[in-house]
Amino acid sequence: MTVTMTAPRIRVDPGAMPSPPDPEVPEKAKRRRFSAEYKLAILREADRCTEPGQIGALLRRERLYSSHLVDWRRQRDAGALQALARMRGRKPADPARVEADRLRRENERLRGRLAQAEKIIEIQGKVSELLGIPLDPASDDEQSAT
Secondary structure, X not given: OOOOOOOOOOOOOHHHOOOOOOOOOOOOOOOOOOOHHHHHHHHHHHHHXXXXXXXXXXXXXXXXXXXXXXXXXHHHHHHHHHHHOOOXXXXXXXXXXXXXXXXXXXXXXXXXXXXXXXXXXXXXXHHHHHHOOOOOHHHHHHHHHO
């Protein structure tokens, strides 16, 4: 006697199939930023760990590295919350320096415009000489003053 076994048929709904993951990789990974309160809370929790493996479990749960704890402890010891709250990157610019730089740029721009205007006036004087048109600088100054 021969017994044939057939595999059960499984119906698969095409809409239920998971879509393939997006193969695109973001251009640049975004850095995580931790607040000072979060850092202190994690340090307090790590300091309360007494059993072997508890700190590792904390780090896995929070997706942190042991180097985070080392850096944060160093910062805490150096100046508590102020060191932990320190923002990375450039320091804000001094308002007086910003204003001085703006005025310096404006001064350079105005000097360039003045030099250009003086060249135009010089060229106008030469053209008037070539054409034989007399220019009376004294009368021009009097007219512009009124």
